[in-house]
Amino acid sequence: MELVIDGKQVTAEAGETILQCALRHGIEIPHLCTHPSLPPFGACRMCLVEIEGMRGFPTSCTTPAAAGMTVRTNTPALQELRRNTLALMMIEHPSACLVCAKRELCDQFRPASEKAGRTTGCHTCNNKEVCEVRRLSEELGFCHLPVPPMYHQRPLERDNPFIDRDLNLCILCGRCVRICKHQHGASVIDFVGRSSATKIGEAFGRSLLEAGCRFCGSCVDVCPTGTLADRYAKWYGKPDSAVETTCIFCDAACALNALATDGKLVSAHAVNAGVPVCVLGRFALAEFLNGTDRLRMPHVRVGKVLREHEWDAALETAAARLQPYVGSAFAFVCDTTSTLEDRHVFRKFTREVMQSEHFIELTPDARGEAHVTLPDGVKAACFTGAFADDEAVAGLELLLVQDCYPSPLSERADIVLPAAVFAEIEGTAADRAGAPRPLRRACTPPGQARPDWEIVCGLARAMGANGFLYESAREIALEAGVAEAALWIAREEAPAAARDPRERRTHFRGHDIAEKVLGLKNLPLNGAAPAAVVAATAQAPRAAGKFEILEKSEIAPNNHEIVIHAPHIARKAKAGQFVIVMVDENSERVPYTLCDWDVARGTITLVVQEMGQSSRKLVLKSAGDALAHVVGPLGIPLEIQHYGTVALAGGCYGVGGILPIARAMKDAGNHVIAVVEARSHYLAYYSDKLAGIADEFMQTTIDGSHSFRGHAVDYIGKMLQDGRKLDCVVAIGCPFMMMLTAQETQPHGVKTFVALNPIMLDGTGMCGACRVSVGEETKFACVDGPFFDGHLVDWEEVRDRRVAYSAAEIQSIGRTEPVVAAAHHGGGHACSCK
Amino acid sequence: MAEATLASECDVDISDILSRYPRNQGSVIPLLQDIQDRYGYLRPEALDALEQWLGISANEIYGVATFYAQFRFTPPAEHTIHVCQGTACHVRGGAQNMAELQQLLDVKAGEMTPDGRFELGRVACLGCCALAPVVSVDGHVYARVSPKKLPAILNEYSGEQESQ
Numbered sequence: 001m002e003l004v005i006d007g008k009q010v011t012a013e014a015g016e017t018i019l020q021c022a023l024r025h026g027i028e029i030p031h032l033c034t035h036p037s038l039p040p041f042g043a044c045r046m047c048l049v050e051i052e053g054m055r056g057f058p059t060s061c062t063t064p065a066a067a068g069m070t071v072r073t074n075t076p077a078l079q080e081l082r083r084n085t086l087a088l089m090m091i092e093h094p095s096a097c098l099v100c101a102k103r104e105l106c107d108q109f110r111p112a113s114e115k116a117g118r119t120t121g122c123h124t125c126n127n128k129e130v131c132e133v134r135r136l137s138e139e140l141g142f143c144h145l146p147v148p149p150m151y152h153q154r155p156l157e158r159d160n161p162f163i164d165r166d167l168n169l170c171i172l173c174g175r176c177v178r179i180c181k182h183q184h185g186a187s188v189i190d191f192v193g194r195s196s197a198t199k200i201g202e203a204f205g206r207s208l209l210e211a212g213c214r215f216c217g218s219c220v221d222v223c224p225t226g227t228l229a230d231r232y233a234k235w236y237g238k239p240d241s242a243v244e245t246t247c248i249f250c251d252a253a254c255a256l257n258a259l260a261t262d263g264k265l266v267s268a269h270a271v272n273a274g275v276p277v278c279v280l281g282r283f284a285l286a287e288f289l290n291g292t293d294r295l296r297m298p299h300v301r302v303g304k305v306l307r308e309h310e311w312d313a314a315l316e317t318a319a320a321r322l323q324p325y326v327g328s329a330f331a332f333v334c335d336t337t338s339t340l341e342d343r344h345v346f347r348k349f350t351r352e353v354m355q356s357e358h359f360i361e362l363t364p365d366a367r368g369e370a371h372v373t374l375p376d377g378v379k380a381a382c383f384t385g386a387f388a389d390d391e392a393v394a395g396l397e398l399l400l401v402q403d404c405y406p407s408p409l410s411e412r413a414d415i416v417l418p419a420a421v422f423a424e425i426e427g428t429a430a431d432r433a434g435a436p437r438p439l440r441r442a443c444t445p446p447g448q449a450r451p452d453w454e455i456v457c458g459l460a461r462a463m464g465a466n467g468f469l470y471e472s473a474r475e476i477a478l479e480a481g482v483a484e485a486a487l488w489i490a491r492e493e494a495p496a497a498a499r500d501p502r503e504r505r506t507h508f509r510g511h512d513i514a515e516k517v518l519g520l521k522n523l524p525l526n527g528a529a530p531a532a533v534v535a536a537t538a539q540a541p542r543a544a545g546k547f548e549i550l551e552k553s554e555i556a557p558n559n560h561e562i563v564i565h566a567p568h569i570a571r572k573a574k575a576g577q578f579v580i581v582m583v584d585e586n587s588e589r590v591p592y593t594l595c596d597w598d599v600a601r602g603t604i605t606l607v608v609q610e611m612g613q614s615s616r617k618l619v620l621k622s623a624g625d626a627l628a629h630v631v632g633p634l635g636i637p638l639e640i641q642h643y644g645t646v647a648l649a650g651g652c653y654g655v656g657g658i659l660p661i662a663r664a665m666k667d668a669g670n671h672v673i674a675v676v677e678a679r680s681h682y683l684a685y686y687s688d689k690l691a692g693i694a695d696e697f698m699q700t701t702i703d704g705s706h707s708f709r710g711h712a713v714d715y716i717g718k719m720l721q722d723g724r725k726l727d728c729v730v731a732i733g734c735p736f737m738m739m740l741t742a743q744e745t746q747p748h749g750v751k752t753f754v755a756l757n758p759i760m761l762d763g764t765g766m767c768g769a770c771r772v773s774v775g776e777e778t779k780f781a782c783v784d785g786p787f788f789d790g791h792l793v794d795w796e797e798v799r800d801r802r803v804a805y806s807a808a809e810i811q812s813i814g815r816t817e818p819v820v821a822a823a824h825h826g827g828g829h830a831c832s833c834k
Numbered sequence: 835m836a837e838a839t840l841a842s843e844c845d846v847d848i849s850d851i852l853s854r855y856p857r858n859q860g861s862v863i864p865l866l867q868d869i870q871d872r873y874g875y876l877r878p879e880a881l882d883a884l885e886q887w888l889g890i891s892a893n894e895i896y897g898v899a900t901f902y903a904q905f906r907f908t909p910p911a912e913h914t915i916h917v918c919q920g921t922a923c924h925v926r927g928g929a930q931n932m933a934e935l936q937q938l939l940d941v942k943a944g945e946m947t948p949d950g951r952f953e954l955g956r957v958a959c960l961g962c963c964a965l966a967p968v969v970s971v972d973g974h975v976y977a978r979v980s981p982k983k984l985p986a987i988l989n990e991y992s993g994e995q996e997s998q
Contacts, residue, residue, distance in 0.1 A: 186890065190897025203896035204878050204907065211893055 001067035006074060012065035019047050019060040022073060029073045030082055030136055033173040034061040035222050037273040038182060044173055045085045046136065049073045057081060083140045089133075089171045090142070091149050092196075093225070096679035096703035097122035098137045099145055102711060102740070109736050109799065115235045115810070117610030117619065118156060118558035119166060119226055121679045126234035127226030133171065148705035151557060151682040154199065160208040161519025162215050162231055162283040167199050168557075169227040176200060176219035176228060183276050184499065188213045200227075209522060215283060216276030216498050221269055231519075232287050233259075233267035235810045243442035244271055244487055246429055247281040248337050248422045249513070250368060250505045252495035253431035254281050255487050258423050258442035265289045265423055265443040271487070278497035278504055284517040285423065288508075289443065290811065291516045294404060295418035296447020306416060311448060311458065318415045319462035321398055322354070325380035331358035334384040335370045337509060338452060339427030339439060341473040344480035345453040346384075353465045362387055368505035368513075383409060384419065384452055386510030402455050405511050419452050420445035421509075427451070427473040428485045438485035502526040547627040550603060552619075556678070556685040559653065560608045560619045561595075567602030569594075569632045575640060575664035576755065576787055579604065579632030580763045581618060587628065588614040591760045591782070593732065594633060595656035604630075607656030607685075612809050634763045635786045638753060640664045644727035647719070648694070649712040649741050650676040651733030655686050657755060658732050662693045671695050673726075675715050677737070681706035713740045726750050731790065735798045742790030754790035756781045758801050773797050846879035848872070852887050859890060866899055874910040911946045911953035913991045916970045920959035923967040927980065931967055932956065934981035938988060951992070 001012050005022050012021040017040060022029050033044035040061045048057040052070040057078065060071070072078070090098065097103060106123060116124035122134060136142075157165040172191070177200060180187040188211040192201040202211035220228045239259035247256045247268070255271035265286045270277040298314030299306040309317070322330070332350040334343060343361060350359040358378060362370035372387045380398035386407035393399055393409065401410040402417040410416045422429070424445040428436045445451075450458075453476060460468040470476050497504040501523050506512060514520035551563040569579060578591045596605035610619045621627070638661055646665045650658040655676045666672045674694035678684040679702045691697035700708040700715050708715050716729065729752040731741040738754040745752045758781050761767040765783035772781050773794035779785065851868045855861035862884075869880045876899055878892075885892040899905040917932045932954075936942060939952050946953040960968055965977035969987065976987055 181894070186885075186894065188891060188893050190891075190894045191901075192897055193900045201893075201897075203881060203892045206893075212891075 001065070003065055003067060003069040003071065005071045012067075016065050017061055018049060018051075018063050018065050018069070018071055021065045022060065022071075027073060029060055030139055031061060032132060032136060032171075032224055033175060035175050035179075037218075037222065038175065038178050041174060041178065044089075044171075046082055048078055048081060050075060050078065079140065083142055084146075086133075086137060086140055086142050087144070087146050090137070090145060091147060092152070093133065093149070093169060093171055094120045094122075094125075094151070094680070095137075095145060095149055096120075096701070096705075098134065099143050099704070100679075100702045101714075102702075105740075106736060109739070112237045113235075114803075115612055115806075116558060117616060119169060120151075120557050120683055125169070125226040126229045127223075129238035131226065132224035145703055145705065148681055149703065150196070151680070152199075153557060153682075157207070158231075160213065160215075161522045162217070162279070163208060163213075163220055164229045164231045164234065165200075165208075166227055166229075167201075169225045170200060171225055171227075172198060172200070173224060175222040175224065179218045179222050183216065183218055183274070183494070184214060189219070214276070214498060214501050215279035215523065216494070217269070217279075217282035218276050230267050230283065232283065235806075236261050236266045239266050241442070243440050245423055245440040245442050246437040246487070247277065247285065248429045248437075248439070249280040249285070249508055250278075250495070250497065251336070251430075251432040252278075252497070253429055253435075253437045254278075254495060254498075255437075256281055256285070256423075258285075260443040263444035268423070272491060275491045275494045276498045278495060279501045279520070279523065280497065280504055280513065284513055284520060287517045287519075288513060289421070289423060290446075291405065292811075293406060293516075294446040294449070295406060295410070295416060296449060297418060298448070299416040301414045306411075306413075311450075314415060314417065315458045315462040318400060318417075318459055319464075321414065322380060322400070322459070322463065325398060326353075326355050328356055328358065328375075328377055329379040330354040330356040331360055331374055331378045331381045332356075333360045333362065333372050333374075333381060333387050334452075335362040335364050335387060335509065336430070337364065337368075338384055339422075339425070339429055339473065340436065340480060340482045341427045341476040342384075342452040342456075344476055344482075345456050345468070345470075348467070349456045349460050349465075352467070353460045353463055364505070364507070366505070368507035370507075370510065383413075384509065386410070402452060403509060404449070405509075405516065407511060409510070417455050418445075418447060418449035419455060420449045424449070425451040425473070427453075428477055428482050436483050436485035438487050500526075547630045549621055549623050549625050549627065552621065552623050554619075555607070556683045558610050559656075559683075559685060560610065561656070561685075562606045562608055562618070562621075563603050564606065564627065564630060565602055566604045566630050566632075567599075569604050569630065570597040570599050570602055573597045573604065573633045573660075574637035575660040576638030577633035577635045578786060579606070579630050580634060580760065581606075581627060581631075582629040583614065583617040583621065584628045587617060589629075589631075589761055589763065590614045590618075591634070591757065591763060591786075593653065593657040593755065593757075593786075595659050597660075604632075605656075607653045609653045612806075613812055631763060634782060636784070638664070638730065638787050640668050642669045643751070644670065645673065645725060646670045646728045646730065647673045647675060647716055647726050649716060649729065649731040649733070649737070650674070650690075651678075651712060651737040654732030654734075654737075654755070655684075655690075658730065659686060659689060659693070661730055661732075662690060666693055666695070670728075673719070674698070675700065675712040677702065677710075677712040677733075679703060711737065711740065713737070713744045716741065717744045720745070720748050720750070729753070729790075730787075731755070735795060735802065738790060739793075739795040742793065742795075746791045752790035753787045754793060755786040756788055756793065756798060757786065758798060759805065772801075846873075846877055846883060848880050848883050852883075857887065859888065862888070862890070862895060862898055863902075866895070866905060870905060875906045875908055909950075912951045913972050914953045914955065916955050916957040916960070917943075918958075918960050918966070918968045918970075919956045920963065920966075922963035923959075926966045926978075928967040930981050931969055931979055931984065934984050935969075938984060952988075 005027050010025045029047045031047040033041045042059040042062040047060040049060045050072040113128035114124050119125045122128050154167040177189050189200050191198055220230050239261050241260045243258050245258050247254045254277040256268040257271050258268045259266050268285045297308045300309045300314050300317050332346050334346055347359045350356050364370045370387050382400040386409045399413045400415045401413040402419045404419050404421045422439050423442045426441050427439045431437050457468040502525050548565045555561045573594050578593045580589045580591050582589055592606045595607050610616050648658040662672050662674050672694040673696040674690045675698045677700045684699055687699050698715050700710050729745050729750050731738045732755045742752050756772055758770040760770045760782050763782045765780045770781040771778050774788045775792040881892040881895050919928050939947050941954055943956050969976045969979045
């Protein structure tokens, strides 16, 4: 049927909605709650259109296209309506960054998002690069909030192993509720409550785990905001490659879209959006592949120890050691999770090179476990996984293991060769029904790990055999007569483990997957006693150190004020100095600015933002806990003298940092103007304290929800333009904020101090980790700083050095974050539950 | 009180309630009402039983229930006091009655006394404006209430613990 959309004659198919028809013809209508995997809903009111002869503004996602319709999708009235509707949604979303005047500059300076506990703006949102709200706000030219936003201060939900949920970002589009219902028939989440108190939740405030979540991840995949996040993948940003491959954790062999960044697998999603995959495919794969203890190099036993060898040397040794066992004394043991190509090569090697009939192909049981009993007379064996216990291999004279992870078997092996596994290799797997399914390489194997067929071919060649010169798995497939594999097989329903994670497999190549993906330990299994909730970063016993936390509170979302008993530091502290904190004996050493101290009480006060692993450890502590080490005061105090009029600019944690400086500057007889910025009114803190000390106080908000709209630097710029004479400016905050402040004051020739906050290790000028370039000189922020002349600092270097270790840190969060028990209620109240 | 505690530890049996209505989605609200009538609130065990019976997840049923002001999810107090704040009661002193009760019971509107005996709530209209201002206790309506009469009304209910 024919209709007209925006003056263009288009043809609609039967049953198509106006939105579907328009999108198919390349006419973009803004939309939010609608999703290709879901039936129309009509809730968000973004896709409103005008239809001639029809009253009002129907939603194009629910209105069927009809012959003869004349539809307009982009009139000024519609755009206005959409902008206002979006503004209403943005009142309950941390939207300051969307309406920030420095949005483009900020994106240039820091294109990727920075990790944080609570997200209070786009630049600390894991969803930044793919956010649909952000894209929509750009399309609609949204730049103004009609009323101050409302932050619900809802607890961060990190009480399940795989999904982080921050309902403060939720816009209630309902996609998660609908996909859960749609894919599983019964939803574990729903809209709870009504009106402004409505939120997504489970019955009686249960956790996802308690409510029976299947951890298929579909809700995370459809969430248009950063509310729902894959905990492991969230800080890797937008993946740079996507490859469709097959999951062979079990023989359901689901098609997976494997996403990678810099060759590293970050996450995997169901290819068939209508049918979910299980927790292993969706959440466990990336963590399993990226395990830090993966076998990376060949090892050969020398005396009692396994020593690292190059491939050629290891294969030559293996070949020489295998030679005496040609014949029935050799056995090759693999299981059916090996590809058809691998198994063809294994069989050929066993029969032709080793001339043995003992090619043993185990079929894993329902849990993925397989155990072998070696035939009598076998004296040498090669295993592709941990398929035997010590007793079964006790009679062997030579044991070769080619595997992805170490195991008790590899620990006693004579030669260990690192193998790549699915998603790292090409090949063909057989599913339960025997149908061939393709494996495609989506990421790089760790270290020097190789595909199994390559390892065995190398071994065969080292033993002087012919016929093992394959270039690719495809070549083997042709020789072996493996049929061309089809990736996408239509499924009526999801595999059992996707409907009920208790049905999942537990083992792959003889390894307990949960030992590599700790979060799985929190998921119950059929036939097994319910596992105790495992906290990877187990809570340290109290009073482990002598620095007791006396008070702790979240004074603004994600900003925690911590008062610590440290009389020696309090006695010597001066304005502008910092301390280095180690939460426990194994913690990273992290510098924090001294925000206040009390000599009489013997306390120091820090304002800590939860950013990554280490600050999180700290904010998870509560009053009564003790810290292992607090070193300080460190750094050179700020030069306090009578300058005249001094403007102090503070942002984020720096609002706390300027407090002692305001006091000292005031005492030195200066006229003190404190200018502090917050993204929005609900993020402001210490306003009363600062207003009580400074001669003038200005709280700016980036979204204009309170007082002056803009950054602190905008207000300082305004003062300078108004002809106010400033004699000195001190800025403490993120590098972006300090850089802008320095740039603003430079043309006016106002002396500007900035407090640099690079990564530090010892804090005594030895390691050089904190080096910064100031003018022509290299300085150490810990002993030469933290204050430097803002006009001379190389800001791009500061920025780059601060994120130098972020990849490693993201990996460490993924590895240790199942802090299920510690994160919620139980430990530290960092979840902010009352 | 002792029996109530025991009952809450027992398994919930709502089979007779379930048999009253057709076994479909349309019966959710009447079923929830009957469950609340029996236990005074929507008990998690009862919602789980409902999930089994209807094949609708307890989470969805909870989502529906939380939309309505009539359902509650925590055990009620022994006595529920409602102070009418409707127009007629308002002009005749409903607010003063509320303030007095908050002071007498030392709770805010919407809260329960720590001993679990009284719960104080506001209500928009009880439909008997001619009797304004009204206060109801466990559904029994007291007419033309003034702050002075409130201690006597409370006494009617406070004494029963001793008499048992």
